Amino acid sequence: MGRRSDHSREEIQAMAIDAAAKLVETEGFQSLTARKVAKAIGYTVGTLYHVFRNFDDLVIHLNAQTIDEMAALIQQQIRKKRNPEMRIRVMAEFYVQYATDHPDRWRLVFEHQAPRGLPTPELMKERRDVMFELVAENLREIAPDRIPHEVAHTATALWSGIHGICILALTGKLYLGGAFSMVKLIETLVDSVLHEFRHR
Amino acid sequence: MGRRSDHSREEIQAMAIDAAAKLVETEGFQSLTARKVAKAIGYTVGTLYHVFRNFDDLVIHLNAQTIDEMAALIQQQIRKKRNPEMRIRVMAEFYVQYATDHPDRWRLVFEHQAPRGLPTPELMKERRDVMFELVAENLREIAPDRIPHEVAHTATALWSGIHGICILALTGKLYLGGAFSMVKLIETLVDSVLHEFRHR
DNA sequence: GTATAAATTGAACGCCGTTTAATAAAGCGG
DNA sequence: CCGCTTTATTAAACGGCGTTCAATTTATAC
Incomplete structure (x- = not known):
């Protein structure tokens, strides 16, 4: 389905990073995955890749x-x-x-x-x-x-x-x-x- | 398929560890996989799991x-x-x-x-x-x-x-x-x- | 020589990161 | 207000991962 624009690119980025931080703290850094992050912020992986170059890019942020x-x-x-x-x-x-x-x-x-x-x-x-x-x-x-x-x-x-x-x-x-x-x-x-x- | 007994359990274990060491040195430890190790010693993953409890067990050895x-x-x-x-x-x-x-x-x-x-x-x-x-x-x-x-x-x-x-x-x-x-x-x-x- | 036990396989499962075609919505020029 | 373009978003797919398991082949014991 199409664009919702509930959040700007920067907002999604910040939400993803925060969600990743929480996941790392609760489940350990070894089990951090793009799909979990996406789910945690109510989007799909595709959107993450729209905002980060790849998974490493997210980790670096x-x-x-x-x-x-x-x-x-x-x-x-x-x-x-x-x-x-x-x-x-x-x-x-x-x-x-x-x-x-x-x-x-x-x-x-x-x-x-x-x-x-x-x-x-x-x-x-x-x-x-x-x-x-x-x-x-x-x-x-x-x-x-x-x-x-x-x-x-x-x-x-x-x-x-x-x-x-x-x-x-x-x-x-x-x-x-x-x-x-x-x-x-x-x-x-x-x-x-x-x-x-x-x-x- | 079936048992070949070309090598004992211990021999396979040693071969796998050596192959893993070589793979780590040439391709980096991040890209070490069970399938690559198995292929390198001429067996399939199943055999590795017959000899090691799991992949971590191989890494520990x-x-x-x-x-x-x-x-x-x-x-x-x-x-x-x-x-x-x-x-x-x-x-x-x-x-x-x-x-x-x-x-x-x-x-x-x-x-x-x-x-x-x-x-x-x-x-x-x-x-x-x-x-x-x-x-x-x-x-x-x-x-x-x-x-x-x-x-x-x-x-x-x-x-x-x-x-x-x-x-x-x-x-x-x-x-x-x-x-x-x-x-x-x-x-x-x-x-x-x-x-x-x-x-x- | 046949029954039993062990070794080995290939295929399957559910995950992973990543890519892509399709689609829905937003913005815009008139 | 209407099309048109642009963009955000999704679902589905790909190949690869660790792991499991039923099926099969072989070695061994009697």
């Missing part, structure tokens, strides 16, 4: 929204802090918090793979580095005379490490040789890298 | 083999070294090396998810912690008087961090704010955590 959400939460939390070292600690704490609260949305960001060969869309490039940038900013404040390359290097090492703890914990692959908390693990990593960064 | 291969490579490398700190460095170096050489097999180990609710099979439980144990052993040698819990904690933090760098690099999600090498990033993390571990 969802992931962008997830990153924005997480980044907003974290930036809101560090705005309350004045000490750059404290800010980095809080960032790590709430990164873990968000990942724990939304494990499937968070994993989808990192485990989704755009079709082989196709370039990463600008949509993601812009967002990919937001956390690294935030860490780098605060490292710069801790040691203003360090060359930018060194700051970037440390930010990358530190944040990749935190990410590693996070993902192993969430996927149940963390070493359990002594029952410890994720928070303490993160603390150890932050302490170690920040200490090394300062005294070198 | 492949992943176990991948971990064994990687662990063997690493243990062979550190046998040459006497210094425990040096051993940890070499472990990290060859962990990255293996991941870089076999990106899809390595990613499959960490991104495959056994069906929700089902317990992790013993097959994987045994192997999941092999790298952590290896790190812990050498940390113990570096500081023999530390309580086991502290050693396990540090091993977990360090190795999770290295894993994080590894996976972000391989999935193209690493911060590129200053063109640095993976090797240097790993070095920074190892240096930082080992230093903190010693002087505390």
Whole structure:
């Protein structure tokens, strides 16, 4: 049947992304399908393909929204802090918090793979580095005379490490040789890298 | 049709795992399918299901083999070294090396998810912690008087961090704010955590 | 040599992402 | 208000997926 125009293209896009987010949270990212999303917003798959290039495109939009959400939460939390070292600690704490609260949305960001060969869309490039940038900013404040390359290097090492703890914990692959908390693990990593960064 | 007995159950299992490994390396882990594996070993899907419980079971066996291969490579490398700190460095170096050489097999180990609710099979439980144990052993040698819990904690933090760098690099999600090498990033993390571990 | 047990197949099921022809509605020029 | 064009939407189809199962062929045991 024909066009209803109950919703604009942008509205349908937003509805689809929100529905996808909800499906991912309730059923897990592995079982997200185009048909489920379409059904959830009262359309058929065809309409989804009218609004997104393909299923990966939808996932990429969802992931962008997830990153924005997480980044907003974290930036809101560090705005309350004045000490750059404290800010980095809080960032790590709430990164873990968000990942724990939304494990499937968070994993989808990192485990989704755009079709082989196709370039990463600008949509993601812009967002990919937001956390690294935030860490780098605060490292710069801790040691203003360090060359930018060194700051970037440390930010990358530190944040990749935190990410590693996070993902192993969430996927149940963390070493359990002594029952410890994720928070303490993160603390150890932050302490170690920040200490090394300062005294070198 | 009917039983040929050209190969025993165990032979078919081994052939399937090897074929799967090859397919993962050549076509990527996302496009591994039961039908392709069956075709590669000259059987039909039905036979695969006679030998594996399901497709996840096949993947789990492949992943176990991948971990064994990687662990063997690493243990062979550190046998040459006497210094425990040096051993940890070499472990990290060859962990990255293996991941870089076999990106899809390595990613499959960490991104495959056994069906929700089902317990992790013993097959994987045994192997999941092999790298952590290896790190812990050498940390113990570096500081023999530390309580086991502290050693396990540090091993977990360090190795999770290295894993994080590894996976972000391989999935193209690493911060590129200053063109640095993976090797240097790993070095920074190892240096930082080992230093903190010693002087505390 | 025949009965029994096991291995292997091909076809089916219900899903998946994706494409497409048909159709219904909206917008528009007169 | 009427046709005409454009666009939104649908249902149906395609090939491929993991999985199941009845049918069939073979090896083995007696």
